[in-house]
Amino acid sequence: MNEFVLFGVLPYVVMVVFFIVTIQRYRLKAFSYSSLSSQFLENQHHFWGSVPFHYGILVVLFGHVLGFLAPKTILSWNAEPARLMLLEVTGIAFAVLTLVGLANIMIRRCTSALTRRVTTRGDWIVYALLLVQVLTGIGVAVFHGWGSSWFATNLTPWLWSLVKLSPDVSFVAPLPFMVKAHIVNAFLLIGFFPFTRLVHILVVPNPYLWRRTQVVIWNWDRTKIHNHD
Amino acid sequence: MDVRSQISLVFHLDKCIGCHTCSVACKNVWTDREGTDYMWWNNVETKPGTGYPTKWEDQEAYKGGWKTDGKDLELRSTSKRKIVPNIFHNPSQPSLDDYYEPWTYDYSELFNAPEGDDQPVARPISMITGEPLEIEAGPNWDDDLGGSEVYAANDTNLDVLSEEQQQQMKAIERMVMFYLPRICNHCLNPACVASCPSGAMYKRGEDGIVLINQDRCRAWRSCISACPYKKTYYNWSTGKSEKCILCFPRLEAGEAPACFHSCVGRIRYLGNVLYDADLIKEAALCPDDELVEAQRRTILDPNDPTVVEAATRCGIPEAVIDSARKSPAYRFAKEWKLGLPLHVEYRTFPMLFYVPPLLPVMSISEGDLVRSDVDELFAEIEKARAPIGYLGKLFAGGNEGKVRYALRKQLAVRVWRRHVTVGDVGLEAATQALIEADCSPEEADEIYKLTALSTWEDRFVIPPFQREMAMEMITDPHEHRSAAGFGFRDAPRRS
Numbered sequence: 167m168n169e170f171v172l173f174g175v176l177p178y179v180v181m182v183v184f185f186i187v188t189i190q191r192y193r194l195k196a197f198s199y200s201s202l203s204s205q206f207l208e209n210q211h212h213f214w215g216s217v218p219f220h221y222g223i224l225v226v227l228f229g230h231v232l233g234f235l236a237p238k239t240i241l242s243w244n245a246e247p248a249r250l251m252l253l254e255v256t257g258i259a260f261a262v263l264t265l266v267g268l269a270n271i272m273i274r275r276c277t278s279a280l281t282r283r284v285t286t287r288g289d290w291i292v293y294a295l296l297l298v299q300v301l302t303g304i305g306v307a308v309f310h311g312w313g314s315s316w317f318a319t320n321l322t323p324w325l326w327s328l329v330k331l332s333p334d335v336s337f338v339a340p341l342p343f344m345v346k347a348h349i350v351n352a353f354l355l356i357g358f359f360p361f362t363r364l365v366h367i368l369v370v371p372n373p374y375l376w377r378r379t380q381v382v383i384w385n386w387d388r389t390k391i392h393n394h395d
Numbered sequence: 396m397d398v399r400s401q402i403s404l405v406f407h408l409d410k411c412i413g414c415h416t417c418s419v420a421c422k423n424v425w426t427d428r429e430g431t432d433y434m435w436w437n438n439v440e441t442k443p444g445t446g447y448p449t450k451w452e453d454q455e456a457y458k459g460g461w462k463t464d465g466k467d468l469e470l471r472s473t474s475k476r477k478i479v480p481n482i483f484h485n486p487s488q489p490s491l492d493d494y495y496e497p498w499t500y501d502y503s504e505l506f507n508a509p510e511g512d513d514q515p516v517a518r519p520i521s522m523i524t525g526e527p528l529e530i531e532a533g534p535n536w537d538d539d540l541g542g543s544e545v546y547a548a549n550d551t552n553l554d555v556l557s558e559e560q561q562q563q564m565k566a567i568e569r570m571v572m573f574y575l576p577r578i579c580n581h582c583l584n585p586a587c588v589a590s591c592p593s594g595a596m597y598k599r600g601e602d603g604i605v606l607i608n609q610d611r612c613r614a615w616r617s618c619i620s621a622c623p624y625k626k627t628y629y630n631w632s633t634g635k636s637e638k639c640i641l642c643f644p645r646l647e648a649g650e651a652p653a654c655f656h657s658c659v660g661r662i663r664y665l666g667n668v669l670y671d672a673d674l675i676k677e678a679a680l681c682p683d684d685e686l687v688e689a690q691r692r693t694i695l696d697p698n699d700p701t702v703v704e705a706a707t708r709c710g711i712p713e714a715v716i717d718s719a720r721k722s723p724a725y726r727f728a729k730e731w732k733l734g735l736p737l738h739v740e741y742r743t744f745p746m747l748f749y750v751p752p753l754l755p756v757m758s759i760s761e762g763d764l765v766r767s768d769v770d771e772l773f774a775e776i777e778k779a780r781a782p783i784g785y786l787g788k789l790f791a792g793g794n795e796g797k798v799r800y801a802l803r804k805q806l807a808v809r810v811w812r813r814h815v816t817v818g819d820v821g822l823e824a825a826t827q828a829l830i831e832a833d834c835s836p837e838e839a840d841e842i843y844k845l846t847a848l849s850t851w852e853d854r855f856v857i858p859p860f861q862r863e864m865a866m867e868m869i870t871d872p873h874e875h876r877s878a879a880g881f882g883f884r885d886a887p888r889r890s
Contacts, residue, residue, distance in 0.1 A: 196610035202634035203614040207523070209490035220483040279524045280491065284631060369613050371592030375475050379589045384600030385862060386710060 172350055173324070174333035180357040187360035188368060201366035207280040215274050219267025225260040226303070229253075229314070234325055237318035244315045253314050258307050265300050268293070288362045295355045302348040310342055321349075397672040398695060398706040400715050400858065401583065401603035401746055402641060403724035404655075405664040405734045406576055407846060408752040409805065413574035415439050415535065417654035417663075421578075424642070424653045430632025432497035432522045435534050436639035437654040439576045442789070443550035443564065444537045446575075448493040451625040452551045452738065458487040459623025460586050460741030463680055468742065470590050472620040478592055487620040491631075495532040497522040523631070541572025552788040560782050571780035573752040575789075576662070578654060579626040579639035580737070580745030581605050583693065584675050587638075590621035601715075601860070602667065603746065604641045612636055623741035647862055651855040661849065666722025666856040667715065668729070668746075669695045669706055679742045684794035686739040693744070694729045697722075718858035723845055724748065731842060733801045735790035751786050751801050754779045776802040800833070804842070807832035811839040 192199060205212045233240050244250040272293050275285045306313055324337035338346065359365065421437040440446040454460060458472035469476075472487050500517035508515035521528040537546035542565045553561055564571050581598075585605050588596040595611035596618055598604070607618070607627070614634040618627040627638040642652035650656065655663040670693045678689035695702045697719035706716050719725060727748060728734035734748025753776070776799065777783070783802075787795035807828040814825035829839055845853060 197633075197635075199610075200612065200614045200634035203616055203629075204631070205485060205488055205490065205616065206619075206629045206631050207491055209488070209492075213484045216483045279526060280496075283524050366613055369593065371478075371594070371613070371615065373594060374478060374592040377594060380584070381588050381591070381594055381597040382600050383597045386601075388600065388710065 169335050169339050170333075172346070173335040173338045174328075176350070176353050177328050177333075180353045184356055184360055188365060191360060191365065192368075199365055199369050200363070202284070202363045204281050204284050207284065208274060208278045211270065211274040211278070215267050215270035217267065218263045219271055222260045222262075222264030222267055223300075226257065226264060229257055229260075230317075233314065233317045234322055237322040240314055240318045244312075244318075250312065250315065254307065254311065257314065258304065261300060261304050261307060265304065268296055268300060272297070291358055292355075292362045292364060295351060295358060298351050299348065299355060302344055302351060305344050306342075306348055310345060396702075396705040396709075398669050398702065398709045398711060399603065399672050400601065400667045400706075400711050400719065401670055402581065402646070402858075403666060403668045403722065403728065404578075404581075404747040405724050405727040405750065406747065407662040407664070407727075407750040408573055408575065409750060410660040410662040410846070411439070411574040411576060411752075412660045413439055413441070413539070414659050416657050416659050417576055418534070420653040420657035421639075425640070426637075428632075429522075430630035431628070431637060433491070433494045434628040434630075434637065436626070436628075437576065437578045438534060439574050441535075441538055441541055441547075441572050442575045443541055443547040443553060443572065443785070444543075445546050445549050446577075447534060448489050448625050449532075450493075450549060450551060451489075452623075454623060454741070456487065457489060457623070457625070458620055459625070460621075460738075460743055461584070461679065463742065465680060465682075468584075468676065468679055470586055470621055472586075473590055473592075473617045478615075478617065482592070482615060485616050485620055488616050489619065489625065491523075495534065495536070496528060498528050498530060498533075501527075539572065542570040547572075552785055555784045555788045555793065556782055560784070564780070564782070564785075571754060573754060573781065575737075575749075576654075577624065577626070577737070578747065579605060579641070580624060580743070580747040581641060583670065583672075583690075583744035583746060584679055584742065586621040586623060586741070586743050587618035587627050590617040591615075592617055596627075599643075602643075602646075602858070604643050604646075605638070606640055606643075607636055607638060609633075609635050609637075623738065623743065624745070646857055647860045649857055649859075651851070651857070655855060661854065664723035664727065664845075664849075664854045666724040667719050667858045668722055668725045669697050669702060669711070669716065669719050671695055675744065679744065683740045683792040686742065686792045687735060687794060687797045690736060690739060690744050691729055691732070694725070696729075697725070712859070712861060714861070715858045718856055721856045723849075723854060723856060726841070726845065731804065731838065732797075733804060733842070735797060735801060737790060738792075739790075740792040749790055750805070751790050751798055752781070753802055753805055754781045776806055804832040804834050807834050808839045808842045808846075811836065812843050 205216070240253075244253065275281050275289070275293070320337045320341065324334060327334040327337070338349065417437045418435055418439055422435070425436060426432070426434045435447060438447050446452065451457065451459075454471060460471055461468045462471045463469070473481050473485065498519045499522050501520050502517045505515050505517050519528050519530050520526060537543065540546045544565075548565070553564075556564070581604055583603070585596070585598065588598060588605060591607075591612075592615045593611050593613045595608040595613070597606060597608065599606065612635040614629070614636070616629060616636070618636055619625070619629055627636050630637050642650075642654075645652055645656075651665060655665055674693045678686070678693055681689040695706075697703065697706075697716055703716055707713070724734070727750060733750045735751060736745045736748055739745070779802070783795045783798055786798045786802075787793055791797035810820055810828040811825045811834075814820040814822060826836075829836060834842075
């Protein structure tokens with residue numbers, strides 16, 4: 167029963183909160199959508215926190231998404247032990263990079279009086295959740311190896327059962343505690359996501375790469391008046 | 396021809412007395428909030444000097460503005476190519492140290508100090524952390540220190556001068572300084588707008604004012620390094636960038652911006668000009684020393700019937716075209732060629748033009764005596780204390796001819812007016828001076844009038860904004876009011 171609450175109910179509660187709050191926050195409080203950068207107040211230590219953290223977590227997240235979307239590809243890649251080893255080591259390396267970055271971010275937030283000034287309770291909740299997430303992730307990778315394979319065989323079907331609205335927790339139930347902690351904490355993170363600065367992930371500026379160089383906003387309809395030849 | 400209207404500005408540096416009234420007026424109106432405390436949308440710098448933020452002109456460090464290979468333009472900082480690897484940490488972003496840590500004083504100590512032998516002191520405390528602070532820098536920290544080894548010597552514009560010239564500028568009897576008031580230039584080719592990853596920055600189509608949509612700014616900080624003038628500032632409290640808005644609420648009500656209105660020396664002029672947006676790219680690809688002329692070419696003559704016809708076709712109202720005809724900015728920058736853009740080599744085409752200062756050597760002190768150094772009434776411009784090369788680097792992309800032209804014409808106007816009003820300069824000499832300066836007597840009188848006698852109406856020709864009509868062209872105002880009138884806005888704060 168407990169398992170069902172954690173792995174069959176919690177994900178839905180979290181996703182409902184996630185969608186409703188992020189959308190409403192964007193509609194009603196667009197001003198609060200910001201990465202809230204503090205590089206301006208502290209410029210040196212910032213590099214050693216922000217850069218490794220972001221690159222690390224991007225690669226790790228990409229691995230998780232790949233396992234979710236293309237489990238067969240992962241399994242066939244892992245069929246060769248050398249390639250499995252390569253994937254595992256890469257994963258751990260980037261997880262450690264994330265940890266180093268996160269540690270630097272947290273130290274920086276504590277040591278500099280200027281950055282302390284702009285660090286809120288919400289920030290610390292995010293840091294704590296992220297720290298648990300990264301530590302359990304590394305723990306799983308070290309103590310319960312070959313995760314890339316059993317993610318594809320156990321967690322991917324469970325996640326798809328959630329997507330299909332018929333949660334099947336039997337895939338998750340036999341997994342070790344650390345894996346379960348990693349999963350539950352991940353959903354907590356998603357649940358807190360819309361209330362924190364993490365929303366900046368949703369407004370990553372990809373249109374910049376395609377938009378016109380200059381932006382001009384007219385207060386009249388230029389296409390109607392302006393027969394530009 | 397893509398004709399657009401742009402609010403353009405002129406600062407007459409010969410008239411600036413460096414009183415900072417403009418800065419204070421702006422501060423009181425716009426940047427007295429938490430997070431904006433260190434921002435000076437309007438500031439007045441002493442030149443030679445390092446300015447604000449410190450050494451903002453050093454684009455090797457800050458990577459502001461555009462660079463070109465003659466075929467294409469690219470942002471020096473976070474161009475499209477470079478945004479991806481630099482978004483997590485902007486390598487060319489100035490930090491608080493490059494500005495200063497804003498402070499106030501703990502005045503309670505003045506009242507609460509126990510009785511003693513010492514005068515109680517109000518200690519400086521940081522406006523960010525609230526902790527006691529050693530003040531190491533502040534706005535205008537190098538005010539009036541034109542010859543200082545610490546500040547003026549680090550002016551990046553001095554590079555163009557020979558060692559000898561630099562030493563001369565520092566020599567006490569030749570010490571040179573002038574004031575350089577700066578606001579956002581509301582450029583034609585703004586690097587800040589082009590760099591904004593979120594697309595939060597934009598130029599207003601009808602008047603070219605550059606603004607930041609506070610709801611769309613996500614604190615990627617690209618604009619701060621991209622703006623070569625460092626006129627976008629990061630609000631450390633709200634996590635949004637902010638900048639000079641040219642007091643558009645005042646402009647729309649027909650009033651001059653706060654810094655313009657309060658200017659004691661009446662050095663500031665404002666009016667709209669018509670320009671051809673199609674010419675900007677081509678102009679920006681010119682070599683440095685041709686940029687002043689290239690920018691002037693983009694500005695169109697509002698009396699030319701073909702321009703008027705094209706402007707009307709582009710939707711510019713008749714009243715706005717008419718306003719451009721009376722614009723003091725058009726006269727200074729285009730007609731008289733007295734107004735020059737600051738650091739045009741950044742290729743953003745700033746629409747704030749400076750009339751360069753004459754700074755003549757009038758006298759020399761010898762022991763206790765002060766004797767006039769000039770045989771004639773007005774010294775030759777070549778004798779001016781600020782080397783033309785220095786002014787050329789500042790105002791003409793290194794093209795000294797443009798500065799020389801503007802200075803010579805200003806001098807000729809003085810000679811001519813001396814002839815008219817005092818009479819100790821002969822008609823022949825005065826006419827000769829005008830001819831050499833490419834100036835007619837009528838033009839000289841006009842320059843004199845707009846420089847010395849101008850009224851509020853002469854200095855500020857504010858075009859009618861007609862926003863109420865503009866709104867009706869997009870939506871039904873009644874519908875718009877019910878849809879967007881009230882609600883949903885809350886005070887900026889960190890969540």
